[in-house]
Amino acid sequence: MESQPHNRDISGNTALDEAQRVKRFEERIQAGERIEPKDWMPDVYRRQLTRMISQHAHSEVVGMYPEGNWITRAPTLRRKLGLLAKVQDECGHGLYLYCAAETLGVDRSDLTDELLSGKAKYASIFNYPTLSWADIGVIGWLVDGAAIINQTPLAKCSYGPYARAMVHICKEESFHLKQGYEIVTKLAQGNSAQKEMVQESVNRWWWPVLMMFGPSDSDSSNSEDLMRWKVKLFSNDSLRQRFVNGSVAQAKAVKLTLPDPDLRFNEESGNWDYGTINWDEFWQVVKGHGPCNRERMRMSRKKHNDGRWVREAARAYSARHRKNENEDGKKYYSRKRRKNAALGSFFTGKIRKAAHSRGQPTRT
Ligand code: FAQ
Numbered sequence: 001m002e003s004q005p006h007n008r009d010i011s012g013n014t015a016l017d018e019a020q021r022v023k024r025f026e027e028r029i030q031a032g033e034r035i036e037p038k039d040w041m042p043d044v045y046r047r048q049l050t051r052m053i054s055q056h057a058h059s060e061v062v063g064m065y066p067e068g069n070w071i072t073r074a075p076t077l078r079r080k081l082g083l084l085a086k087v088q089d090e091c092g093h094g095l096y097l098y099c100a101a102e103t104l105g106v107d108r109s110d111l112t113d114e115l116l117s118g119k120a121k122y123a124s125i126f127n128y129p130t131l132s133w134a135d136i137g138v139i140g141w142l143v144d145g146a147a148i149i150n151q152t153p154l155a156k157c158s159y160g161p162y163a164r165a166m167v168h169i170c171k172e173e174s175f176h177l178k179q180g181y182e183i184v185t186k187l188a189q190g191n192s193a194q195k196e197m198v199q200e201s202v203n204r205w206w207w208p209v210l211m212m213f214g215p216s217d218s219d220s221s222n223s224e225d226l227m228r229w230k231v232k233l234f235s236n237d238s239l240r241q242r243f244v245n246g247s248v249a250q251a252k253a254v255k256l257t258l259p260d261p262d263l264r265f266n267e268e269s270g271n272w273d274y275g276t277i278n279w280d281e282f283w284q285v286v287k288g289h290g291p292c293n294r295e296r297m298r299m300s301r302k303k304h305n306d307g308r309w310v311r312e313a314a315r316a317y318s319a320r321h322r323k324n325e326n327e328d329g330k331k332y333y334s335r336k337r338r339k340n341a342a343l344g345s346f347f348t349g350k351i352r353k354a355a356h357s358r359g360q361p362t363r364t
Contacts, residue, residue, distance in 0.1 A: 029230050034160040036102040048225050050104045051120075051160055054111045055181050058125035058165040062115075062296050064090050066130045068140060075133060083136060089172045096169065112220065115268035116301055124282060125212045127290030133226060134187055134201035140180015142209045148173045149243045151294075153233040162231075181250070188254040202251070210274070211282045219279075237244040244272050280336040286325075 021040055028035065035041055064087050071087065074080035098108045114120035125143055130136065148170060155166035188196035214220055214236040226232040234242075244263075251258050264277035286291065288297075 001316050004142075007297045022354075025056070026229075029158050033158075034163065035158050036160045044102050044225060045229050045231075046259050048069050048229075049162065049231060050101055050106055052231065053097055053101040053104075053139060053162055053228070054106070054114070055121050055123075057094045057101060058120055059116045059126065060090050060097060062122045062126045062300060065296055066126055066128070067136060068290075069130050070133065070136050073133070074136075079136075079183070086140070086179065086235060088175070092166075092173070093169045096165040103161045110162075112304065116297070117302060118288060118297065121286060122296075123212060124260035124285040124290065125208050127285050127292045127332075128205070128208050129292050131204075132201055134184070134198040135205070137180050137183030137187060138201040138205050140176050140178075141184050141250070142180075142205055143212070144180060145247065145250075146177040146209050146243050147211045148177060149239050149246070153239075154231075156233060162208050183255075184256070185254050188256055199256055202256050206259050207278065208275055208285075210240055210244070213237075213243070213283075214284065215279065216277075241271050244274050248272050271360065319341040 006223060022042055025035075025041060025045075035045075046217055062063065067083060068087050068088075074083050084151065098111065101111060102108055111120065115122065125146075130139070151166055151173065152170050153165055155170055157163050157166070184198055187194045217223060217235045217237045220236050223232060225298055247258065248263065260275045265271050266273045267272075285293065288294075
């Protein structure tokens, strides 16, 4: 009996086919080509992207809560409008990202279930409370600032839908950064209570913001895969360093200090060296034991339940819409609807004619 040269999988592919496909895939990545949803990709690439994009989407959505908390308490109408628009943008970012994740063959409702069950992570930073108005400025400056440093390279990542979503998102994040830095500048130039408030806020947010970039490279379990496949173009530590380098000058410009006694310019490396990050705190927050984890999850579940009727209405609308399509996808209108439409144009015609005879202008 002739022996089988290779094991075949369910679609009849041999192990050799698989190795060739991986090789071809990696060549495409090395050549800087974009991978698109219908292209072949290794399972691990698909899984890693689904994990990362969905956690990013959850972060944008949960990220609305700390700032949303201040919409009703913004000090002026201008600030209220700016904050409202910003929070709305974050919601939009979540939607783009869920759509990008869905191109990988997952369903958004399953991703939401993973968030609500506590299985999926979201950014650690959103588990800290917003205690003063200055926090809104500092989030815009530092949190959005860190997000931009982390996300601008993602706009050049190897997966097309993620990269394209990031272009739009980063433009909006840049606007958020400017808005936040403007609030910080005003407070830093204000009276002594305002200066104190903004400095106190920087002191609370600085270290958690450094943690946003993820664990140090030696503890980053996903970086190897993600960097080989050009999803992540830079390591966690290198982006964190870039952020520290930029923030020092920005803080100095508004006469604020960063709460790190070990912050020092290193002539040799050209970087600002910084103190030790409290990784124990980071992992505690990631595992659900941060100051606001419970509150954020409670709110997420409440919003999900409160929004049930909207999802049901959208589903019913979509089902009705589908019923009104012929097999070839063309719109089908019932006899009653066709009659009403005809009557509508009959009456519109009559009204126009009457208006015309009275010498009134008519809308065309
Ligand atoms: N928080 O192996 P790595 C924003 C987890 S959006 C919680 O290094 P990776 C906009 C990680 O999931 C902010 N968990 O992971 C905004 C992994 O666990 P897993 C979100 C974290 O993926 C502004 C484990 O630790 N941005 O701010 C965190 O290679 C203002 C090992 O870590 C993105 O999602 C963390 N900070 O690198 C909204 C950007 N870090 O999943 C409102 C895209 C790590 O294996 C207001 N994502 N973990 O169980 C990324 O760039 C990467 O996923 C990293 C993590 C860098 C976040």
